[in-house]
Amino acid sequence: MPDQLLFAMEVTLNGLMAGVLYALVALGFVLIFKASGIFNYAQGVMALFAALTLVGIMDGQVPFAHLINAIFGTEIHHFGWHVPALLAIVLTMVVMVALAWAVQRFIFRHLVNQEPILLFMATIGLAFVMEGVGDIMWGADIKKLDVGLPQGINDWIDITTFEAFGYGFFIDNLDISATVVAIILVAALIAFSQYTKQGRALRAVADDHQAALSVGISLNFIWILVWSIAGFVALVAGIMWGAKSGVQFSLSLIALKALPVLMLGGFTSIPGAIIGGLIIGVGEKLFEFLIGPMVGGATENWFAYVLALLFLVFRPQGLFGEKIIERV
Amino acid sequence: MFYRESGDFSTTYSQDSQTFPIRFDRYRYYVVLAVAFLVVPFFINDYWANAVFVPFLIYAIAAIGLNILTGYCGQVSLGTGGFMAVGAYSCYKLMTGFPEVSIVIHVLLSGGITAAVVTLFGLPSLRIKGFYLAVATLAAQFFLVWLFNKVSWFYNYSASGQISAPERSVFGIIVTGPNTDAWAKYMICLVFVTFCAIVARNLTRGSVGRKWMAIRDMDIAAEIIGVNPMKAKLTAFMVSGFFVGIAGALFFSVYLGAAEVGESFGIDKSFLVLFMVIIGGLGSIFGSFAGAAFMVLLPVLLKNVLVGGLGWPTDLAAHLQFIISGSLIIIFLIMEPHGLAQLWRLAKEKLRLWPFPH
Numbered sequence: 116m117p118d119q120l121l122f123a124m125e126v127t128l129n130g131l132m133a134g135v136l137y138a139l140v141a142l143g144f145v146l147i148f149k150a151s152g153i154f155n156y157a158q159g160v161m162a163l164f165a166a167l168t169l170v171g172i173m174d175g176q177v178p179f180a181h182l183i184n185a186i187f188g189t190e191i192h193h194f195g196w197h198v199p200a201l202l203a204i205v206l207t208m209v210v211m212v213a214l215a216w217a218v219q220r221f222i223f224r225h226l227v228n229q230e231p232i233l234l235f236m237a238t239i240g241l242a243f244v245m246e247g248v249g250d251i252m253w254g255a256d257i258k259k260l261d262v263g264l265p266q267g268i269n270d271w272i273d274i275t276t277f278e279a280f281g282y283g284f285f286i287d288n289l290d291i292s293a294t295v296v297a298i299i300l301v302a303a304l305i306a307f308s309q310y311t312k313q314g315r316a317l318r319a320v321a322d323d324h325q326a327a328l329s330v331g332i333s334l335n336f337i338w339i340l341v342w343s344i345a346g347f348v349a350l351v352a353g354i355m356w357g358a359k360s361g362v363q364f365s366l367s368l369i370a371l372k373a374l375p376v377l378m379l380g381g382f383t384s385i386p387g388a389i390i391g392g393l394i395i396g397v398g399e400k401l402f403e404f405l406i407g408p409m410v411g412g413a414t415e416n417w418f419a420y421v422l423a424l425l426f427l428v429f430r431p432q433g434l435f436g437e438k439i440i441e442r443v
Numbered sequence: 444m445f446y447r448e449s450g451d452f453s454t455t456y457s458q459d460s461q462t463f464p465i466r467f468d469r470y471r472y473y474v475v476l477a478v479a480f481l482v483v484p485f486f487i488n489d490y491w492a493n494a495v496f497v498p499f500l501i502y503a504i505a506a507i508g509l510n511i512l513t514g515y516c517g518q519v520s521l522g523t524g525g526f527m528a529v530g531a532y533s534c535y536k537l538m539t540g541f542p543e544v545s546i547v548i549h550v551l552l553s554g555g556i557t558a559a560v561v562t563l564f565g566l567p568s569l570r571i572k573g574f575y576l577a578v579a580t581l582a583a584q585f586f587l588v589w590l591f592n593k594v595s596w597f598y599n600y601s602a603s604g605q606i607s608a609p610e611r612s613v614f615g616i617i618v619t620g621p622n623t624d625a626w627a628k629y630m631i632c633l634v635f636v637t638f639c640a641i642v643a644r645n646l647t648r649g650s651v652g653r654k655w656m657a658i659r660d661m662d663i664a665a666e667i668i669g670v671n672p673m674k675a676k677l678t679a680f681m682v683s684g685f686f687v688g689i690a691g692a693l694f695f696s697v698y699l700g701a702a703e704v705g706e707s708f709g710i711d712k713s714f715l716v717l718f719m720v721i722i723g724g725l726g727s728i729f730g731s732f733a734g735a736a737f738m739v740l741l742p743v744l745l746k747n748v749l750v751g752g753l754g755w756p757t758d759l760a761a762h763l764q765f766i767i768s769g770s771l772i773i774i775f776l777i778m779e780p781h782g783l784a785q786l787w788r789l790a791k792e793k794l795r796l797w798p799f800p801h
Contacts, residue, residue, distance in 0.1 A: 154574050185753075226777060236717070
C-alpha cells in the first residue's frame, strides 16, 4: 500500500480516538439539554473542575490553601497524605453531586421558564464562577494526573501493522482505554435510562415536563440527578483529557469543541453526540493532514466550527436531532 | 412605559422629537458632555487614561455595538473579539498602506469593513436563532483569529506576527504611537464615543430601531406587520459591526499600540463585552456605558484593594475577579435581566414619588 494512504489511515484512527473524547464531553451537554432544556456552556469547566478536584484529593492538597495563606499569613500546602485513585474518584463524585445540588438550588430554580438564551448566558456565568473557584481551591498551575491508566504507544498494534503493511501505526494506549471507558459509559447510561426507575423518570421529564410532573415525578430531584450524571461524565472526560495533556485551563476549552459536535449530531440525541464526535475528530485530523499544509496549518481550531456552520445552514437539527429548532 | 414626564411640554414638533425629549435628561446630558470635554482632559494623567478612561470609552463603543445586536435585535453574538480584530487589522492595513490619509478616516473605514464582514457572518441568522446562532458566531471568532494569525499579509509579514501602530496625528496632535499624550488618547476616543452614542441613540429610537425591537420581541408577529426580517437582522449585524469595528480599531491603534490577535482579541474579549451588555442592561445605550464602566473598574478596584491594600498575590485577585463577574452575571440574570440601566430607571421613578409613594 502507498505510504500516503497508510498515513491517512493512521490519522483517521487517531481522529477516531480524539473524537471519542469530544463525544464524552458532548454527552454531558446532551443529557442536561434533554432533561432541562438548558444548554450548559459550563460542561467543559465542569470537566476541568472535576479533574482539579481529583488531583487535589489524590495529592492531599489543602483546599483554598492559597487564599488561607494570603489572609492569615500561614504556609500550608498539603495534608501530607496520598489518597488511592479509586477512593479519590468517589470523593470527587461526592463533590460533583454537591455542586449539582448547589447549581440547581441557587441558580436554575430561580430561572425556571425563562428563555433558553437567558439560561445559556447564566451557564456562561456559572463557567466563570467555577473556573475561579477551581483555581482558588486547588491552584492554577498545570498538574499531572495519573490514575493508573496505561500510557504510551501500543506495541501490539505497532508490531502487527508493521508486519502486515510494513508500516507501524502509532496509537496511544491511553486513547484505547478512553475508547473502552467511553463505550462502557454509554452502555451504562443507556442501561440506566432504559431499565431503572430513575432512568425512566429522566426520559419522561425529557419528553414532557408537565406530564412528568403530573404523574408525580419530582422535577427538582431529576434535575439534580441529571446534573450529577453530567458531573460524572465531566469527571470521566476530565480524567481522560487530564491524563493525556495535564490538568490545566485549556481543558475547559474542549467544551467549545463539543459545541460543533452537538450541531452535527443534534442536541437531543445521545447516539448523535457520539457519531458527531467521531466525525469531528476524524474530519479535523484528516483536514489538517490533507488541506492543512496548503493553508498554513492549525486548521483544527476552526474546522469543526465551519463544518457545523454548514450543517446549520442546510440541516439545522443535525444528523439525528428532533426537529425542534425554530426556523426563522 | 412612555418616555415622557408631566409638566414638561413640547410646543413644536422639533422639540417633541429631540434626542432627549425630557428637560432634566437633556440638561444632564449637556453637563456630562461639558465635564467630559472641558474638565477631564485637563486633569487626566497617564495612569487614569490607560487604566480607566481610554479602555472604558473604547469598550463602551464595543458594548453599544453588541447591545444593538443582542439587546435591540435579540441576536446573541459570541464573536465580538474576532470582529474587533477585523477592525484592528483593517485599521493597521489602512494606516500603513495610506499614510497620508487622516487616522479618523481610517478608523471610520475599518468600521465599514468590519460591518461588511459581520454582515457576512450574520447570514446564518436568517435561518437559525438562539444559541444555534451563538455557536455560529463562535465559528466566526475562531476562524477570524486563525486567519489573522496565519495569513502574514495582514500583519505586513512582520517577524513577530504583531501589528504595531505607526505615529499619526490629528490637527498636528499625535494620537497614536508611543509618544501620545494621555489627554490626546482620551480626546480622540471621546470624540468617537460621542459620535457613536449619538448615532446609536437616534437609530434605536427611530424606525430602524423599532424594527429591530419588533424582531427581538416576536419575529413572526413582526413579519406579519410588515417588518422585513432579513433586512432588519442584517442591518442590525451591519450597524453592530460598524461600532465594534471602530472599537477594535481604536483599541489597537490608540490604546494598545501593538497587538497580537490571539492575545488581544481572543474569546475572552467576546465574553467580556457580552458581560458588559448583560450587566449594563440589554437594550439600553446608557446601559452599555454603565456596563463598560463597571467591567473596566472592577479589576482596577480589586487590584487596588486586594493587591495594593491587603497585599494579596495578583493571581488570587484575578481569580476572584472571575468569580465576582460570573456571579454578578447570574445574579443580574435572576434578579434584574435589564441590568444597571433598569436599576437606574427604577431609582429615578422611586425618587420622583419620594417621599409619598402612593
